[in-house]
Amino acid sequence: MGRIRALSVLALPLLFTTTVAAAQSSTPAPTANAIEIAYIGIKSDRTLPLSYLDQPPADEGIQGARLALADNNTTGQFLNQSFHLSEAMAVDAAVAVDAFKARVAAGDKLFVVDLPAPVLLQLADLPEAKDVTILDATSEDDALRAEGCRRNVLHSSPSRAMLADALMQYMMIKKWSRIALIVGGDPADKLYADAVRNAARKFRIKIVQEIPWTFDPGSRRTDTGHYAVEAEVARITQGLSDYDLLVVADEGDNFGDELGYRTTLPRPVAGTQGLVPSAWARPFEQWGATQLQSRFLKAANRWMTDKDYGAWLAVRAVGEAAARGQTTDPAKIGAFMRSKDFDLAGFKGTKLTFRDWDGQLREPILLADARSLVSVSPQPGFLHQVSELDTLGVDRPETKCHMP
Amino acid sequence: MKTLLLTALLLASTPALADRIYVSNEKDNTITVLDGQSYNILATVPTGQRPRAILLSVDGKSLYICASDSDEIQVMDLATLKITGTLPSGPDPERFDTSPDGKFLYVANENDNKVSVVDVAAGKIVAETPVGIEPEGMAVSPDGKTVVDTTETTSMAHFIDTETHKVVANVLVDSRPRVAAWSPDGAQVWVSSEVGGAVNVIDATTHKILKKITFDVPGLTTGKAQPVDIKLTKDGATAFIALGPANRVAVVDAKTFAIQDYILVGQRVWNMGFSPDQKRLMTANGVSNDITIIDVATKKPVKSVPVGRSPWGVVVGP
Numbered sequence: 001m002g003r004i005r006a007l008s009v010l011a012l013p014l015l016f017t018t019t020v021a022a023a024q025s026s027t028p029a030p031t032a033n034a035i036e037i038a039y040i041g042i043k044s045d046r047t048l049p050l051s052y053l054d055q056p057p058a059d060e061g062i063q064g065a066r067l068a069l070a071d072n073n074t075t076g077q078f079l080n081q082s083f084h085l086s087e088a089m090a091v092d093a094a095v096a097v098d099a100f101k102a103r104v105a106a107g108d109k110l111f112v113v114d115l116p117a118p119v120l121l122q123l124a125d126l127p128e129a130k131d132v133t134i135l136d137a138t139s140e141d142d143a144l145r146a147e148g149c150r151r152n153v154l155h156s157s158p159s160r161a162m163l164a165d166a167l168m169q170y171m172m173i174k175k176w177s178r179i180a181l182i183v184g185g186d187p188a189d190k191l192y193a194d195a196v197r198n199a200a201r202k203f204r205i206k207i208v209q210e211i212p213w214t215f216d217p218g219s220r221r222t223d224t225g226h227y228a229v230e231a232e233v234a235r236i237t238q239g240l241s242d243y244d245l246l247v248v249a250d251e252g253d254n255f256g257d258e259l260g261y262r263t264t265l266p267r268p269v270a271g272t273q274g275l276v277p278s279a280w281a282r283p284f285e286q287w288g289a290t291q292l293q294s295r296f297l298k299a300a301n302r303w304m305t306d307k308d309y310g311a312w313l314a315v316r317a318v319g320e321a322a323a324r325g326q327t328t329d330p331a332k333i334g335a336f337m338r339s340k341d342f343d344l345a346g347f348k349g350t351k352l353t354f355r356d357w358d359g360q361l362r363e364p365i366l367l368a369d370a371r372s373l374v375s376v377s378p379q380p381g382f383l384h385q386v387s388e389l390d391t392l393g394v395d396r397p398e399t400k401c402h403m404p
Numbered sequence: 405m406k407t408l409l410l411t412a413l414l415l416a417s418t419p420a421l422a423d424r425i426y427v428s429n430e431k432d433n434t435i436t437v438l439d440g441q442s443y444n445i446l447a448t449v450p451t452g453q454r455p456r457a458i459l460l461s462v463d464g465k466s467l468y469i470c471a472s473d474s475d476e477i478q479v480m481d482l483a484t485l486k487i488t489g490t491l492p493s494g495p496d497p498e499r500f501d502t503s504p505d506g507k508f509l510y511v512a513n514e515n516d517n518k519v520s521v522v523d524v525a526a527g528k529i530v531a532e533t534p535v536g537i538e539p540e541g542m543a544v545s546p547d548g549k550t551v552v553d554t555t556e557t558t559s560m561a562h563f564i565d566t567e568t569h570k571v572v573a574n575v576l577v578d579s580r581p582r583v584a585a586w587s588p589d590g591a592q593v594w595v596s597s598e599v600g601g602a603v604n605v606i607d608a609t610t611h612k613i614l615k616k617i618t619f620d621v622p623g624l625t626t627g628k629a630q631p632v633d634i635k636l637t638k639d640g641a642t643a644f645i646a647l648g649p650a651n652r653v654a655v656v657d658a659k660t661f662a663i664q665d666y667i668l669v670g671q672r673v674w675n676m677g678f679s680p681d682q683k684r685l686m687t688a689n690g691v692s693n694d695i696t697i698i699d700v701a702t703k704k705p706v707k708s709v710p711v712g713r714s715p716w717g718v719v720v721g722p
Contacts, residue, residue: 074517074537075558078574288556288580291514291538323559323576345557345579345599349649350627388625 034084035328037318038103039065039311040123041114042096043089049253061114061138062087063300064308065315070299072319081322085315093119097126104128109330110135112314114307117141117148124150133334135314138307142195145358145394149401154337154359156317157310160192162393163277164199166365166377167247167270169391171205173379176244178206180237180267182259184213184250192249192272208241213255233262240265247271274369277377280309281368286376287349313346313361320344348376350389358401362389423679423720424482425686426467427695428455429712435469436711437485440679440720443697443709447485452478457499457675460721462506467721470497470511477509477522482722492529494520498540499583503566504548510566512539512553519553519562521569531569535562541584541595545608552593554581561595561606573611577604583675585634585643587658596631596645603631603645605661615661621650622666629654633675637682637700644685644698646673653687655703665703669696677719688715 041061049056057063065085072083086103090096096115100123103111111134113120121144124134129152136144136155145159171177179200183193193210200207215232237246246263248271250256256273268274282303285293292312296304304312317337322328325336336342338359343351348364355362367375382391394400423440433455437447452471455478459468467480470493477491477500493500494513497520501510508530509522519539521531536558544551544566553562554577561584563573578600585594592614593606603617619629630648636658637643643656649672655665670689673696677686685698689708695718697707 071537071557075560078536078558078560078562078571079576288538291556294515343579343600345559349599349630351579351599351601383625387627 033328034082035110035318035322035330035333036108037065037069037083037085037110037112037315038100038108039085039087039112039114040096040099040103041087041089042093042116042119043091050255051253051257057302057305059300060305061307061311062089063296063302064304064311064313065112065137067296067299067308068312068315068319071316072322075319075323079323079326081328083315083319083322093122097122101126101128104132109133110318110333112137112311112318114138114311117144120144120153121148121150124153131331133330133337135317137310137314142191142394145360146400149358149403151403154314154317154354154361156313156361157306158279158363158365159360159393160195161198162360162363162365164192164195165202165392166277166367167196167275168199168203168205169377169379169382170275170367170375171245172203173375173381174244177204178208178241178243179245179247180240180243181207181210182213182236182246182248182250182256183210184248184252184254184256186250186252186254188251189249189272192251196247196249196271208243211236213250215255229258230262233259234264237263237265243267245270246274248273275367275374276369277365277367278306279363279365280304280306281366281373283368283371283373284366286373287347289347292347309346313344313352313363316346317342317344317361353387355390355396357396357399358394360393362387362392364389365392423722425677425695426458426719426721427688427711427715428458428469428717429714430454430456430690430716431714432712434712435467435480436715438695438709438711443707445711448712449480449485449487451480451487452476452490456716457497458717458719459500459502459509460719462502462504464722467719468500468502468509470500472496472498472514477511489527491522491524491527492520493522494518494529494532499542501542501544501551503544504546508566510542510544510551510553510564512542514538514540517555519551519564521566533562533564533569533571535564535571536560536574541582543584543586543593545586546588546590550608552584552586552595554584554595556580556582556598559597559600561593561604563593563608563611575604575606575611575613577606577613578602578616582632583634585636587636588638588640594634594636594643596634598630598632598648601627601629601631603634603643603656617645617656617661617663619645619647619650619654619663619666621647621652621654624650632673635676635678635685637678644676646676646687648672648674651689653685653698667698667703667705669698669705670694670708674715675717677717679720684720686718686720688718690714690716 069085088099248256260269321333321336378388425438427436435449452474454473457470469478477493479489481488496515498514511520519533523530536555538556541554561575578597580599605615629650633646645654652666671691687696
């Protein structure tokens with residue numbers, strides 16, 4: 001199964017056509033001392049994935065935020081705390097910025113966003129954003145955790161670096177040491193490939209060949225379309241030095257699902273399709289995850305995706321900080337999330353905490369295919385002096401994030 | 405299995421000579437019955453879907469089984485080792501406890517954010533108390549007046565009055581509380597937090613946290629010690645705390661809260677059960693599919709016995 005993803009980087013310029021604000025609120029009016037959380041996203045016209053199955057849901061992300069809101073309020077009733085979520089799904093960046101400004105003007109200080117990296121930075125750098133906390137629920141962009149990091153931004157979604165490290169650690173455990181890397185043409189695919197290259201270097205995995213995917217089968221849905229695809233995949237994987245795993249970078253689900261079983265050497269596929277490293281996966285049911293899966297299914301009438309999980313974590317982080325910090329003051333909630341006393345239970349069997357150097361949430365990464373959980377990284381034996389979770393992604397000594 | 409059942413029936417038809425050990429196998433939908441002395445498997449009894457918490461009835465004649473995915477409590481007759489009836493439980497029962505007189509069962513409904521009160525004789529749910537998200541741990545006070553429920557995602561211990569079925573206190577504890585256990589004198593409630601990696605000891609009167617016990621297991625990184633089941637000895641002197649993926653049981657002085665020892669057992673040690681004389685403690689090890697028998701006096705593991713898949717709970721009874 002491919003990952004259900006928005007083509008966030010690509011989709012942005014296409015969306016400047018209409019400017020009607022879609023700001024709305026689907027939850028009841030806030031009570032007097034409710035803790036306000038503002039959700040801001042951009043409605044992206046998702047490119048249909050290759051597979052006819054698993055179409056991207058239109059309400060990805062926001063459904064996770066809604067479930068977490070309900071969770072926060074269930075806990076809040078015992079602590080005399082109530083939470084309110086306003087939802088603004090903008091049609092483009094300009095509308096998203098306006099929605100953000102309007103919420104800040106209304107006094108909001110806690111934001112959960114599903115935005116492409118450039119728009120997120122636009123918000124974070126506004127003068128009025130100085131004292132807010134922006135929880136990035138969906139972006140996996142490594143630059144946002146490096147030179148593009150901001151003091152007022154936290155990330156509940158894993159970075160591409162964390163995903164790639166999780167996969168490479170698993171290769172080490174399996175004693176697989178060589179990959180071939182197929183890279184799609186989208187800018188996001190190049191970023192994913194960068195992360196794979198960095199992770200391969202870190203874990204001394206050899207990349208025997210990089211292959212750009214340029215094939216456009218066009219009529220793959222004609223009755224004999226599969227011949228053309230099979231022939232193309234066989235052609236581009238011919239004559240390679242032997243490799244253990246074919247890693248694919250195809251974030252838009254355009255071709256990755258058509259590699260397996262078609263390569264010249266019989267090798268498994270991993271990356272954005274096949275064995276996928278991700279924050280959440282349908283087959284995952286360990287550490288009580290069954291509970292979250294079933295609650296989400298009941299609330300949203302569909303399976304939870306990794307974007308939903310990122311938004312769930314972000315809104316839960318606010319709830320947890322309010323409960324533990326015993327405060328309804330948004331500034332104190334923001335500060336508590338960054339403090340040593342904060343931890344979040346995310347159905348991953350361990351505490352999740354924010355890295356103080358780049359605002360990234362530490363979290364185990366699942367390795368799963370469509371029907372089974374294969375493994376969870378960090379792998380046993382990858383030790384770390386602070387947290388084994390810091391073996392995934394960019395650690396403190398290597399960080400390029402230097403917040404003023 | 406037929407032979408086993410027949411053997412079991414033959415054994416059961418004679419007066420019980422020794423204790424028997426009952427283990428719920430979450431993934432096999434069975435209860436394994438072992439002889440309490442030889443540890444031989446006497447029977448493997450089919451149950452409903454996903455049997456988790458098991459509990460001996462106060463009269464010692466039955467075993468109650470939370471069949472979580474069947475959404476009911478099953479009653480196993482210990483004389484015949486057969487499921488002879490069911491009780492309503494509310495959806496997804498995970499853990500439960502009995503009133504001291506055996507008349508009521510208090511059930512955590514994990515999917516429904518409530519505690520259900522079951523009248524055993526009437527076979528009916530007579531009250532429901534709304535609590536936090538994912539109720540799990542259930543423990544009735546020795547005097548029967550209070551039941552404590554823990555909620556995993558809300559991270560609280562809810563104290564519920566058994567007369568009014570109302571929540572009288574909510575105590576915020578560390579992340580993902582799993583099990584609540586009363587001290588034998590009813591003065592304290594011990595609550596284990598799996599993700600928080602701590603046991604909070606709560607004063608049952610003031611609802612203040614008296615002590616937070618954390619675990620520093622030699623050779624393991626912090627975070628691996630994830631406390632789950634808690635068993636206090638009858639004299640209130642010692643607590644045994646199962647540490648999940650740390651594969652160890654911590655031995656704690658229940659007066660000073662000092663950790664005395666870590667006992668190595670099977671993998672993902674989850675729930676535990678004392679022998680009636682409290683000379684032995686059995687642990688259900690969910691990943692290694694076995695139980696470990698600990699000698700309480702020497703604090704040493706003496707034997708491991710394979711049971712079914714994903715053993716969840718273990719109790720010792722007649």
